[in-house]
Amino acid sequence: MLGLPDGTRACLFDLDGVLTDTASVHAAAWKQTFDDFLRSRAEHDGTPFKPFDVKADYGPYVDGKPRLAGTDSFLRSRGIALPEGGPGDAPDADTVYALATRKNELVQEKITTVGVTVYPGSVRYLKAVKEAGLATACVSSSANAAQVLDVAGLTALIDHRVDGVTARERGLPGKPAPDTFLAAAADLNVDRKQAVVFEDALAGVASGKAGGFGFVVGVDRLGQADALREHGADTVVTDLAQLLEEQR
Structure with a gap:
């Protein structure tokens, strides 16, 4: 139903460009x-x-x-x-x-x-993920992630957040290093092989690939599908709702 590998337990979403149009x-x-x-x-x-x-x-x-x-x-x-x-x-x-x-x-x-524009397809997908019982995390380089999630009305759909503030407090290197995604999976007590990374940035998909996660979804908002694949995306969509439609 979600277009993800069997055994997936957590979805780790970048914020800007994946869930919201703050990009x-x-x-x-x-x-x-x-x-x-x-x-x-x-x-x-x-x-x-x-x-x-x-x-x-x-x-x-x-x-x-x-x-x-x-x-x-x-x-x-x-x-x-x-x-x-x-x-x-x-x-x-x-x-x-x-x-x-x-x-x-x-x-x-x-x-x-x-204000903040939210991608309707991302909201549909987030709700489907929650209904399926999977854990969710927002993993963003932004120090404004909490504010954006709140303004966008997405806070209730996100179980955990690792953002620019978290990275600074913990001394985590930013993307394309995988450390923020790895921290989110660890905080959720989920093995990296059972976690899926959702990213629209080249640096983001590269971090998902480098982290050895079970699956990396590239979200193509800028017409760079080939580059997303080259940097480590296992599949590329233009909207997260496509992952739901592919399963019909």
């Missing part, structure tokens, strides 16, 4: 943050301004990664190396930490003012 919110926040920085840098250096391209830059460099790692990854793709900095940095400081903080503030503002 578009994050992409818009990244673009605004990077474009402001790149424009200022170009004006200072007298060089052409090349904006952040959501289609070309979002997936490979920032999607699914912790904010600091995503910030540094994109900057290095442009040949820019900034000092990491720290929490005490001024908002306009030219550090990785300051840029990541600006991006997070924009995300929080957009979530509060615009």
Whole structure:
């Protein structure tokens, strides 16, 4: 019924792009943050301004990664190396930490003012998973996961959460390392071979593959089905409801 291997006991869902359309919110926040920085840098250096391209830059460099790692990854793709900095940095400081903080503030503002769009097919699938008696966890790099789940009305469907806050508290490396997914399975007392990872990001499916989980579902929201398979997805769907329909 759920399109999953026999013996599955838990479903580990990424949040942004899998359950909610906050990926578009994050992409818009990244673009605004990077474009402001790149424009200022170009004006200072007298060089052409090349904006952040959501289609070309979002997936490979920032999607699914912790904010600091995503910030540094994109900057290095442009040949820019900034000092990491720290929490005490001024908002306009030219550090990785300051840029990541600006991006997070924009995300929080957009979530509060615009709200969160939930994928209807994901809600259907989540409810079917719960009705089947499987455990559920949200595994997200975002430090705003609890807020997003609450605003989206999904909290009651999620048994456990391992997010950016959890990773920082436990010292867990972010995706594409498998540690956050492994922590979620362990917290649920489920063997990794009996857990399924649901991810839309290339870094996310790579972490599912690296963790040795029983099955990895790639959710293709950006037209990158082939890349999701190459990074470790066992199957790729454009909407989680397809997994229910395939079993009819």
